[in-house]
Amino acid sequence: MRRREFVLGALASGIGYAGALDASFTKQIEAKASEPAAIPYGAAVRVDHLKNNFDYRRAILNHCQIVVGEGGLKWIDLRPDRDQFVFDQPDRLLAFAEENGLQMRGHTLAWYGAMPEWTETIATPKEAQTELVRHIETVVARYKGRIPSWDVVNEAIADTPTGDAPIRESMWQNRLGKGYIELALRTAAFVDPDAQLVINDYNFENPTEQCRTRRQAFLNLVRDLKDRDVPLHAIGLQGHLPGDQEIDREGLSRFVAELHGMGLAILVTELDVIDNNLPASNFDRDEIVASRARDFLGAIGDVCRPEAILTWGITDQYTWVPIWFSRSDGRPNRPLPLDANYRPKALMRVIQEFTRGDR
Numbered sequence: 001m002r003r004r005e006f007v008l009g010a011l012a013s014g015i016g017y018a019g020a021l022d023a024s025f026t027k028q029i030e031a032k033a034s035e036p037a038a039i040p041y042g043a044a045v046r047v048d049h050l051k052n053n054f055d056y057r058r059a060i061l062n063h064c065q066i067v068v069g070e071g072g073l074k075w076i077d078l079r080p081d082r083d084q085f086v087f088d089q090p091d092r093l094l095a096f097a098e099e100n101g102l103q104m105r106g107h108t109l110a111w112y113g114a115m116p117e118w119t120e121t122i123a124t125p126k127e128a129q130t131e132l133v134r135h136i137e138t139v140v141a142r143y144k145g146r147i148p149s150w151d152v153v154n155e156a157i158a159d160t161p162t163g164d165a166p167i168r169e170s171m172w173q174n175r176l177g178k179g180y181i182e183l184a185l186r187t188a189a190f191v192d193p194d195a196q197l198v199i200n201d202y203n204f205e206n207p208t209e210q211c212r213t214r215r216q217a218f219l220n221l222v223r224d225l226k227d228r229d230v231p232l233h234a235i236g237l238q239g240h241l242p243g244d245q246e247i248d249r250e251g252l253s254r255f256v257a258e259l260h261g262m263g264l265a266i267l268v269t270e271l272d273v274i275d276n277n278l279p280a281s282n283f284d285r286d287e288i289v290a291s292r293a294r295d296f297l298g299a300i301g302d303v304c305r306p307e308a309i310l311t312w313g314i315t316d317q318y319t320w321v322p323i324w325f326s327r328s329d330g331r332p333n334r335p336l337p338l339d340a341n342y343r344p345k346a347l348m349r350v351i352q353e354f355t356r357g358d359r
Contacts, residue, residue: 038357042066108154112170128175161217189231200236207248236269247295290346
């Protein structure tokens with residue numbers, strides 16, 4: 001019995017190459033990159049590198065069908081002060097995408113992080129509602145019909161949720177309670193009724209009590225939204241995978257099945273593998289990274305076909321991982337599909353197994 005059949009049936013009743021990939025395989029990947037993918041692949045992009053870094057630009061064009069800005073649409077970039085919107089970065093990324101036949105995702109409209117200092121002066125529920133609605137109306141209207149999918153709410157679930165406090169503390173939560181999530185979704189839907197509206201979150205995939213608790217809190221939130229007909233179309237599973245932890249394939253598959261059963265599409269939005277505790281050997285490390293990603297994507301694919309797979313960056317040269325998870329041996333982190341010299345690694349093979357339908 002296939003694993004997918006086993007998982008769905010249960011619900012109804014109750015390591016390759018790492019760092020020395022040969023040139024022929026590299027050329028094969030690049031030659032096939034323009035072919036239509038069974039599942040679109042994309043990456044988070046640093047816009048400033050697209051103009052002058054030829055290798056970076058070529059990597060995006062060779063491998064991606066979707067782009068999303070690492071920054072640019074976050075409040076701290078868009079809103080340097082209360083009365084100013086700065087659209088330079090997202091405008092440039094969208095122009096790049098449209099010129100090259102790529103799709104752009106919007107990230108993000110409501111998040112606890114990357115908030116400009118002036119938002120600390122928002123003192124009342126009325127003021128918070130006014131600012132959130134104004135922000136979403138302005139941003140979504142600007143890109144209506146051009147950005148088809150938005151991470152409307154990002155990382156809403158508390159790191160360690162409890163029955164009394166399932167939602168992460170933030171300025172929005174403190175001023176508006178969890179109602180800010182519904183407000184954000186309804187506002188985005190009003191401005192662009194055709195846009196795909198997504199709640200994006202992380203840390204659901206490991207066999208830990210924290211992940212199990214987070215999965216349950218997230219399911220409770222989504223059920224409540226769906227029960228009240230709040231517009232929500234898809235779930236973004238980030239997939240910042242700890243390399244030293246196994247994937248809870250059964251738990252993750254059941255979680256995805258519950259979400260998909262509510263009529264929600266599934267997207268993988270920020271995949272990478274945190275390798276600070278993995279072996280020093282590039283070969284061994286890359287094999288473990290690929291294995292974790294294969295198990296993660298497999299647990300999702302056993303239930304449904306994700307609408308997209310995106311990594312948070314494309315090359316190890318530019319990654320957020322060493323900011324928080326640098327290696328004690330001083331070696332560079334290797335969390336992404338291409339190494340620092342833009343050579344495909346084992347992780348790229350795994351991604352292509354899924355996006356090309358080879359699996």
